[in-house]
Amino acid sequence: MDFAVKRRTAVEDAWSLMGQLFWQMRPRMVRVAGEFGLSPPQLFALKTLDPDDPVPMSALAAALHCDNSNVTGLVDGLESQGLVERRPGEHDRRVRMLVVTERGIEVRSRLAEVMQEVPPELATLSAADQRALRDILRRALG
């Protein structure tokens, strides 16, 4: 019998290790969303919207990989909290453009600060490793 185990490549190992970090982020995101009075999907939606570039509902649905009908309820929630506004499309009155409000911009930037907090495991790396990690990921992601 052959008990040989498929040897994992370096990048497979790296990806698996990143998965550990990802796994730890899940409860953190749920907690952060709750602290801001948002559900996780509402947080993702607000994060996805660009205050400088209003987009139609359908564009948000595409970005979130979900159905238009779902975005309706999601935006209802954000709008009722004054974070986002529906604005009629200028050229096509069927479309609703999603505009992030002043309050939305503020919440959005506070969210960004919290979510940007580096996990302790990475923070303990040496300065050289931290730079190397950044440089490699930049090469990978452009």
Next chain:
Amino acid sequence: MDFAVKRRTAVEDAWSLMGQLFWQMRPRMVRVAGEFGLSPPQLFALKTLDPDDPVPMSALAAALHCDNSNVTGLVDGLESQGLVERRPGEHDRRVRMLVVTERGIEVRSRLAEVMQEVPPELATLSAADQRALRDILRRALG
């Protein structure tokens, strides 16, 4: 006025770049779960359970950071598909130990294969970068 922008550190940049990879993983996990006839939470639960180490329902709830009452329904779904079994606790008959079935083990390992697939951005890195990435992450995560 002070328009100075807080300079992000190397590790903050690295973490932000990893966030891009994680973000891309979301729809992939939803898709994979669907292909196996599982919902994403069911997939997480099955992934969390260790075939070699049965645990009480409450332990799974703790691992998933959710309520016991939620795990009841989650396990109902996995059990109805023959992936997991409830077994009475040996010493304390209040507890139900969660045992992964043979079929559950098979699905679990196929899931692991799919989820281990490396994102194309990382795959395009040079061999040296791939090794360096792995080594740095090993130093960070043990």
Next chain:
DNA sequence: TATTGTTATACTCTATAACTATA
């Protein structure tokens, strides 16, 4: 009395299908 897991209930997320209003 305290604990494990279930049930009852309510709310949110999600998709499909039918619908409205525009085009």
Next chain:
DNA sequence: TATAGTTATAGAGTATAACAATA
């Protein structure tokens, strides 16, 4: 006829509170 968004509906995930069985 086609498209953007909504509404109706249904199913799953989630938590809280009340409950049963056991400790």
